[in-house]
Amino acid sequence: MNEFDMIERYFAPLTMGNEGTAGLKDDAAVVEVPEGQELVITSDTLNEGVHFLDGEAPEHIARKALRVNLSDLAAMGAAPLCYQLNIAFPERPSEAWLAAFSNALKEDNEKYNIYCSGGDTTSIKGGRLSVSVTAMGTVPKGKAIRRTGAQAGDVIVLTGAVGDAVLGLNVLQRGLDRSQYQGAIESYRIPQPRLELTELMHECVNAAADISDGLIADCVHIAKASGIGAAINLDHLEFSDEVNTALNSNHITDDEVCSAGDDYELILAVSPTRLTRALAELSKLKLKPLVIGEFKDSALGITIKKDGQSADHMIQRGWRHF
Amino acid sequence: MNEFDMIERYFAPLTMGNEGTAGLKDDAAVVEVPEGQELVITSDTLNEGVHFLDGEAPEHIARKALRVNLSDLAAMGAAPLCYQLNIAFPERPSEAWLAAFSNALKEDNEKYNIYCSGGDTTSIKGGRLSVSVTAMGTVPKGKAIRRTGAQAGDVIVLTGAVGDAVLGLNVLQRGLDRSQYQGAIESYRIPQPRLELTELMHECVNAAADISDGLIADCVHIAKASGIGAAINLDHLEFSDEVNTALNSNHITDDEVCSAGDDYELILAVSPTRLTRALAELSKLKLKPLVIGEFKDSALGITIKKDGQSADHMIQRGWRHF
Numbered sequence: 001m002n003e004f005d006m007i008e009r010y011f012a013p014l015t016m017g018n019e020g021t022a023g024l025k026d027d028a029a030v031v032e033v034p035e036g037q038e039l040v041i042t043s044d045t046l047n048e049g050v051h052f053l054d055g056e057a058p059e060h061i062a063r064k065a066l067r068v069n070l071s072d073l074a075a076m077g078a079a080p081l082c083y084q085l086n087i088a089f090p091e092r093p094s095e096a097w098l099a100a101f102s103n104a105l106k107e108d109n110e111k112y113n114i115y116c117s118g119g120d121t122t123s124i125k126g127g128r129l130s131v132s133v134t135a136m137g138t139v140p141k142g143k144a145i146r147r148t149g150a151q152a153g154d155v156i157v158l159t160g161a162v163g164d165a166v167l168g169l170n171v172l173q174r175g176l177d178r179s180q181y182q183g184a185i186e187s188y189r190i191p192q193p194r195l196e197l198t199e200l201m202h203e204c205v206n207a208a209a210d211i212s213d214g215l216i217a218d219c220v221h222i223a224k225a226s227g228i229g230a231a232i233n234l235d236h237l238e239f240s241d242e243v244n245t246a247l248n249s250n251h252i253t254d255d256e257v258c259s260a261g262d263d264y265e266l267i268l269a270v271s272p273t274r275l276t277r278a279l280a281e282l283s284k285l286k287l288k289p290l291v292i293g294e295f296k297d298s299a300l301g302i303t304i305k306k307d308g309q310s311a312d313h314m315i316q317r318g319w320r321h322f
Numbered sequence: 323m324n325e326f327d328m329i330e331r332y333f334a335p336l337t338m339g340n341e342g343t344a345g346l347k348d349d350a351a352v353v354e355v356p357e358g359q360e361l362v363i364t365s366d367t368l369n370e371g372v373h374f375l376d377g378e379a380p381e382h383i384a385r386k387a388l389r390v391n392l393s394d395l396a397a398m399g400a401a402p403l404c405y406q407l408n409i410a411f412p413e414r415p416s417e418a419w420l421a422a423f424s425n426a427l428k429e430d431n432e433k434y435n436i437y438c439s440g441g442d443t444t445s446i447k448g449g450r451l452s453v454s455v456t457a458m459g460t461v462p463k464g465k466a467i468r469r470t471g472a473q474a475g476d477v478i479v480l481t482g483a484v485g486d487a488v489l490g491l492n493v494l495q496r497g498l499d500r501s502q503y504q505g506a507i508e509s510y511r512i513p514q515p516r517l518e519l520t521e522l523m524h525e526c527v528n529a530a531a532d533i534s535d536g537l538i539a540d541c542v543h544i545a546k547a548s549g550i551g552a553a554i555n556l557d558h559l560e561f562s563d564e565v566n567t568a569l570n571s572n573h574i575t576d577d578e579v580c581s582a583g584d585d586y587e588l589i590l591a592v593s594p595t596r597l598t599r600a601l602a603e604l605s606k607l608k609l610k611p612l613v614i615g616e617f618k619d620s621a622l623g624i625t626i627k628k629d630g631q632s633a634d635h636m637i638q639r640g641w642r643h644f
Contacts, residue, residue: 027394028364042350126448134456
């Protein structure tokens with residue numbers, strides 16, 4: 001099986017028969033952006049041993065690589081369109097690996113109504129796999145939800161519990177008892193992009209971000225991008241049973257929960273007049289939204305409360321590569 | 323300097339002030355595709371030690387990473403729009419490295435009228451840099467030049483001399499005398515995407531490909547994609563003085579010249595009635611087009627002539643990662 005066979009057998013089916021991709025046999029894909037829509041573009045690279053564990057199962061790598069990008073589209077209020085898949089292999093992958101990887105992507109293509117428009121398959125030295133996805137979505141013109149749109153007075157709504165993903169990572173890395181943290185491991189491996197919120201976001205949300213850089217870091221990003229302050233109250237966070245167990249057993253710290261970068265819930269800036277409706281809609285979608293603070297006038301800066309006290313030292317936390 | 327500082331200082335200026343990119347501070351970019359246009363998307367990944375030499379200068383890596391993608395846009399008859407830049411660093415780069423890399427990209431952004439719409443900056447284990455670019459262009463609806471469009475009888479036109487890039491690589495890798503092969507080294511390092519042909523292509527060309535997989539391999543790709551045959555006559559190739567010198571000195575072989583994958587000239591399928599005009603236009607653009615064969619009825623298969631004799635054994639050649 002050479003490179004072209006690999007593409008034909010395992011990657012071409014990911015185009016879902018889309019004509020503009022020419023079965024991945026052309027120099028580039030041709031994609032139509034419907035009239036009245038704008039394109040939303042995002043990229044995320046996942047590297048072995050950094051973004052996923054050495055030797056991680058191909059189906060987990062595949063889903064995570066696509067879904068972290070879908071989470072960015074969700075944060076913009078965009079609907080998925082297509083994606084480019086760039087994989088650098090440290091050695092020739094087995095057919096079993098390729099089958100598992102591409103089957104997982106195919107399932108997600110169907111689940112999220114997206115197709116692979118192209119990419120590049122290369123060899124890389126250094127022994128570690130690298131998967132880079134650039135995902136494209138569409139949004140009605142002028143309707144993208146930007147980080148810059150938050151206003152003083154907007155309520156900070158988090159779309160669910162946090163900490164499960166970083167707990168899952170800790171369990172896998174530190175050899176903790178996996179049986180009691182199955183849900184957390186699943187959360188770490190397979191993000192759930194909040195694409196079901198797109199309609200709600202266009203109606204109720206002034207600004208949004210996914211919290212892939214960490215809950216606090218991404219709240220700060222929205223505040224700074226919008227030129228305003230924020231008061232975040234971490235006492236309003238709620239956790240899954242597993243995260244509560246882990247916090248009580250010192251298997252994870254508060255700090256990790258609030259600053260780790262692998263949760264894919266969204267932070268939404270919701271104007272107070274639309275809050276009731278937004279929370280009701282989120283609940284209808286079977287999410288458990290949490291009101292964790294308020295965006296403030298810039299003069300008030302950014303403040304964090306925890307255990308009823310100031311915890312402003314937590315502002316600087318967040319995942320960084322360098 | 324942390325990751326966010328790096329992005330702000332060196333990569334945000336590559337957005338060329340484009341508003342939809344929000345200075346690379348949002349989850350994604352918003353890009354408008356003008357009405358009546360379709361999007362053309364392509365990706366290429368360059369890995370250290372595979373696509374460029376270990377320790378290659380940052381300005382060469384930058385230009386090559388962007389330009390190999392621009393070459394794909396050129397082959398589709400598309401005009402550059404924007405690109406996503408995904409870089410995986412094996413260690414924190416120096417400010418000098420980042421400055422050289424980003425300055426080279428900025429110059430090329432201006433030269434080719436394109437901007438950086440986003441990307442991802444990550445750390446990678448294994449000691450080697452990986453740069454992945456996804457470039458987007460636009461083409462009037464229905465006007466993309468596909469590989470599938472060649473027809474029996476179309477003339478195969480190559481837009482220039484080949485072999486310089488692979489010679490440059492050989493010189494650098496095998497320690498040949500660099501002083502006599504300066505042009506070849508430059509060709510290897512800095513591809514020249516043939517974007518100046520876009521207008522001509524829409525008027526005269528039925529199918530096209532860049533020859534990044536190798537001259538013969540890409541002729542075969544067009545023929546197969548179009549469901550036809552081809553008769554390629556390698557005796558019609560012409561070479562630069564440096565390549566001629568190298569061929570005579572056994573610094574490079576015929577085989578390498580015809581199958582190496584680092585030239586970025588285009589192969590064009592031109593219907594005979596438009597050939598005179600196409601060649602005249604190419605010459606006006608200061609290119610030296612070569613007629614190297616003809617696409618044929620599928621029943622005639624694919625044939626290659628060299629030194630006046632059949633050289634069909636060369637059909638299988640071309641760069642492969644696996």
